[in-house]
Amino acid sequence: MTTTLLTGISELWTFDPALEEPGERGAADGQVLHDAAVVIDGDRIAWTGPAAQAPDADERHDLGGRAVLPGWVDSHSHLVFAGDRSAEFEARMAGESYAAGGIQVTTDATRAASDEALRALVLARIAEARRGGTTCLETKTGYGLTLEQEKRAAQLLADLVAEGELDEATYLGAHLVPAEFDGRDGRPGADAYVDLAAGDMLQAVLPFVRWADVFCENGAFDVAQSRRVLEAAREAGLGLRVHGHQIERSGGVTVACDLQAASVDHLNAMTGEDIEALAATAQRPVVPTGDGLLDAQHGPTVATVLPACDLSTRAPLAPARELLDAGAHLAIASNCNPGTSYTSSMTFCVGTAVLQMRLSLAEAIRAATRGGALALRRSDVGHLGVGARADLHVLDAPAAIHLAYRPGMPLTHRVLRAGTAV
Incomplete structure (x- = not known):
């Protein structure tokens, strides 16, 4: 499968279950990464972390300082x-x-x-x-x-x-x-x-x-x-x-x-x-x-x-x-x-x-x-932990707070579902 490295991520909201504290209903420490990167392997998340530590991949795309959420x-x-x-x-x-x-x-x-x-x-x-x-x-x-x-x-x-x-x-x-x-x-x-x-x-x-x-x-x-x-x-x-x-x-x-x-x-x-x-x-x-x-x-x-x-x-x-x-x-x-x-x-x-x-x-x-x-009793979606389906919502904004700060504005820049652009 082709691997893809996404860089230029100002905020990466992972909601990774492996990092979530019991009873947590918001973003815990480590759930929002700054100056981050993501590696997608086929239709799955293979790696997330600081851009400076990103592994090599077959393809590379710079998202230009945008925020990224799970779909x-x-x-x-x-x-x-x-x-x-x-x-x-x-x-x-x-x-x-x-x-x-x-x-x-x-x-x-x-x-x-x-x-x-x-x-x-x-x-x-x-x-x-x-x-x-x-x-x-x-x-x-x-x-x-x-x-x-x-x-x-x-x-x-x-x-x-x-x-x-x-x-x-x-x-x-x-x-x-x-x-x-x-x-x-x-x-x-x-x-x-x-x-x-x-x-x-x-x-x-x-x-x-x-x-x-x-x-x-x-x-x-x-x-x-x-x-x-x-x-x-x-x-x-x-x-x-x-x-x-x-x-x-x-x-x-x-x-x-x-x-x-x-x-x-x-x-x-x-x-x-x-x-x-x-x-x-x-x-x-x-x-x-x-x-x-x-x-x-x-x-x-x-x-x-x-x-x-x-x-x-x-x-x-x-x-x-x-x-x-x-x-x-x-x-x-x-x-x-x-x-x-x-x-x-x-x-x-x-x-x-x-x-x-x-x-x-x-x-x-x-x-x-x-x-x-x-x-929906699913564990494969709704987060960007390793192994999750590669569903990403790239915002046309540097921070996710723009979702409420700029209500009604078209803030979706790019959408990936199972690693494929919508």
């Missing part, structure tokens, strides 16, 4: 959709409140899209995220909501994972109760739909995904319904994720912690009890399974905050500061979707976390890299 790890997105909900957004900005039911608009448009059109839309959104520095990306089904449509979306995601375009695929059949289930068979629509989402639909998508998710929220699925879907998915061998506490204190945190879900996401409506419950899971050990993956069904439950969504819905910001102070693992993700967070810019999310969520720069960057990797 962003976006652990929560919804990219498989067609249609547009800008009118809904405009109405919300004019004072209408957010409710979960808007998903049906996207469901109708997604069902009507051809396979070719849907694939092209997803690939274009992945490319947008890559150009902004995101090198590891999860996305979900959830806008089909029939067995055939959810299987179609899951198959599409599995194909993109196999092609190396996508990293993680999640089944979100329990996103919303579709309109055609209201009152079916004389039963509440949600109960009848859960029969499908936890049964035949789950079995249909099982070969194509690593994760299952559920929207445990007012207007979607209650605790009992959410638990039923998640328990069925866990029994089938999938790792678990949960949408929860976005609109009200839905019980999603309790369900996620009880079932060792890898993450619970949104978290706007929280109490001290919820925060402590998530912090208590931080002591659970992770279990390597090979190829840079960790056991999807065992480990801590990561608190994943979605700053762009909070701004778009004008919701109270999730208590990221309090979660970190309590000792919880924290991730930042984009929640890119057409209704409540139509952006894949992790740079924007990190800047918002520093400016409005009261995180330090190191805490925010770590949550968007190492935190996202833990939320």
